[in-house]
Amino acid sequence: MTDYLATGNLPDDYRQLAASVADFARTVVAPVSAEHDAQHSFPYEVVAGMAEMGLFGLPFPEEYGGMGGDYFALCLAIEELAKVDQSVAITLEAGVSLGAMPIHRFGTDAQKGEWLPALTSGRQLAAFGLTEPGAGSDAGGTRTRAVLDGDHWVIDGSKQFITNSGTDITALITVTAVTGVGPDGGKEISTIVVPAQTPGLTVEPAYDKVGWKASDTHPLTLTDVHVPEANLLGERGRGYANFLRILDEGRIAIAALAVGAAQGCVDASVAYATQREAFGRPIAANQGIAFKIARMEARAHVARTAYYDAAALLLAGKPFKKQASIAKLVASEAAMDNARDATQIHGGYGFMNDYPVARHYRDSKILEIGEGTSEVQLMLIARTLGL
Template identity: 45%
Template sequence: MDFDLTKEQEMIRKEVRTFAQKEIAPVAAELDESETFSSELTRKMGEIGLFGMFVSEDYDGQAMDYISYIIAVEEIARVDGSQAATVAAGNSLGIGPLYYFGNDEQKKKYLPKLCRGEALWGFGLTEPTAGSDAGGSKTTAVKDGDDWVINGSKIFITNAACEMTLGVTVQAVTGKREDGRPEYTCFIVEAGTKGFKAVPMHKKMMWRASSTAELYFDDVRVPHENILGKQGDGFHQMLQTLDGGRLSIGAMGLGGAQGAFEAALKYAKQREQFGQPISKFQANAFKLADCAMEIECARNLLYKACWLKSHKRPYEKEAAMGKLYCSELMGRVADHAVQIHGGYGLMKDYGVERFYRDQKLLDIGEGTSEVQRIVISRHIGC
């Protein structure tokens, strides 16, 4: 067993950490406060290769292994959840389905711009009444000659309503299977298509500087060649996409936990009470020790899941475990960080309150914590 990262992976961690500290950290609080999605910052992340990291060079990707991609997300999340969300969703949910299921023509048309960070792509699954129950989607697509006509809506879709959005992948019901269950198919819908509207969502508690949208499809007509993969493969495509996406959500939890821990440790060493740094008090020292231990456990669990994926081995159970553990870990660490900061931890001048807010979505997105426990329990035979 070899727990060492490769030289390339170590270099990626160093370069992304430097970028995050230099480019993201100085503006993160301001962007969060104003709920501003930064195209400039997103393009900078594209320039250093943070999009299309696992995509082959044929489509202007970086052709890296999945652990390298997860390390990059982790390091961005260590500084800011909003920018990490842009990268994670841009890769796992935007680029991923097009790369894994698209035909060569579709890949050549869309992937180069997305991999260079010149544009973003959304992943339309969640609906107002269909979240964890992805099979409850009500958006429909009806064949009309050589076209498909899409009607319905989606909600909470990342990267889908900003000036960089090139289009979205949308799952729709296209009929019934032989067993009577709905047939799902994924379609490519470009921004600007008649009848398609993307509306930015504001007043969010978390990820306030990322792009979140409601999508509306009103007799949206797309050609048959806009089907992603094959008709009827949509549900399988979405499940496979979510498996990979869970790894990136896990990376956001791991990176956020690391950032909150480092902030708490630094503050505890500087803040004095009763004539000594508060890090010397056992109550705080034990909190920090627990954080350090759990972060180490989380990193090993998540990296193993990524290793399995990179080696084309089954990883669904480990992805669910990694997503669940890392997400909930960040909640525990952020809570300890705020407590160690005391009253200052509740103020926006200190970054730990942003970690505290940003964490909550990790318990919900890419399958709730409850759903992850269902997935794990099924894999262990319950």
Template identity: 60%
Template sequence: MTSFELSREHEEFRRSVRDFAEAQIAPYAAQWDREHHFPVDVVRAMGKLGLFGLTAPEEFGGAGGDFTSLCLAIEELGRVDQSMGITLQAGVGLGINPLIEYGTRAQQEAWLPALVAGEALAGFGLTEPGAGSDAGATRTRAELQGEEWVVNGAKQFITNSGSEITSLVTVTARTGVREDGRPEISAIMIPAGTPGFVAEPAYDKLGWHASDTHPLSFTDVRVPADHLLGERGRGYAQFLATLDDGRIAISALSVGCLQACLDMAVAYAGERQTFGGPIGRKQGVAFQIADLEVMLQASRMLTYRAAALKDAGAPAGVVKQAASVAKVYSTESAVTATRIATQVFGGYGFMEEYPVARFYRDAKVLEVGEGTSEVQRMLIARGLGLPVE
């Protein structure tokens, strides 16, 4: 059985990221949220700390580390600001890792050094206006004309896709028809600034105000034929495998949210005085906070177990099941935790001057991104052998 106890090195690394997050992110997170500001300087500082290169090979400037370390970093960033947590999660899991897994040597040498250093970001274009959970319904098309791909279509809800340091976006596109009549879907890398590629104005989101998220459009976008990522016709399968890892990372982000809710609720319940004593003395409050601790511990263990299975090279089906279990439980727990924490704060929890309000807004999307809760339950059921559609 795979062990998922953290090593001394993991705990030391966690402390270093926590120190960075508390010093460089926590004091400014509320202002970034209010201003919908994407702090490029902090992203670069995260790069200098080595966070974007945690799982990347040393030859490209990375640490060659394990996936568990990445999850710890995402958790600690997410504990103070979910926006910076998702920036790292998407930057590594959706931007860098596909290049490591499927890129040619030339592609890796061209793009990875800047991405690993945190000097550039890459996006992952899967979702479309009519293709979300049903990603196989992709309508974006790429036609090979001579030595160039010509791409037309649109993507939506794409993280790290329109910032001043975004260097490329990898998108899924129909590149033909398979023998069985189903669409052939491939992955194409499109550099920022390519004529016809437009990152539309950023979304006005409910939460994650300090993360970079845009709809994208492609009008006769031409890129060299060698910008195909991985095998032609394998783009959809590659992206699904990428999402398996991403679900573990989103679970880690949810654990950070849960930890923040517990910390804030415990502190407030010990300070807020009513009827001659702290509200934490009341069972109605104390029991709700106890539930936060239960959800946190369970979510953390499920997340660490899934990460440990990936690090141990467990079979893909085992990792997929563990990832879905971790994601559906931890994300739904995080949403519940923000509701509980806001209730503990009472009227103050409804005020934007308190961080609990920001976490309340940020949490909901955790149940949606990287595969909705409904999709996770479908995958879990299939893993149990049920013929669910």
């Protein structure tokens, strides 16, 4: 991929995918975004359309119903969706990189055969149950426990801020849980697949969020939840390490989402500034406005280059942790800064929910928090420098 990183000339298959998703975002997603945002309703009809396009199967092999593509293809699709609706984009991102990907990366052949076909088709969604009330950035502070009783795991605990966990098509939640004591005397953390309808799993009422209002997000309570021993995902005691790998990959996808949001703000600002007149001329003729939009475009371009770079390393099988953190950091900041500038350019209209930039302004802040805060990214980058 590095041969076209510098030029920006993507191969035809990538360009065609991006163009197809862009058209879908413009004609299907955009017309219903404001309504779903206002009603806090999950866009089932949009998700069904994405499923029909094969977006949920992009990075998975065809033997499990996937499209046989790669992680970069997924990122391109997420970027195009995020230009018009971050809630839709995060539904795809979480459903694939956090929901289905752990099954693909760490599941047994039996687990892959059981779960992946429905997930890659988009008929069902999976969720990633990591964060807890006392374990956010400090994921090692996990308190949820799983005890092996005969041939079943018995799980008790709680999770919070879990995306795609309460929809009508949610099939499973993969949860981290303390399953014993590790060799170093610390917590042995494992990952276990909990089917959505398992007795004892309670999906609590949805959050009233500042943004991403059409995205499904719930706290979860697990009380005496029994699942088969075979639902252990990956090696016992490797759950924390495995989810760190999933988060590293996910940061590239979140960066792509943030780039889409940043570019969406640029596109909306260009359209508005060339049409809106003040003092007898378009406001785009004012250097203060033109320069502000130019800086927004520069932010989006730099952030896009950063996530392309991280994705190239991932696909090449090379270390990418630092580059993923850099991409996530600069892209989320670009999205937030561009949303702020776009709102300012739109003036009073930018404060009205009728305009997409208002949603971007509310939606973008979580990009600096979710899947590792900006402070966590700085910590990870600093560690690679020996600091």
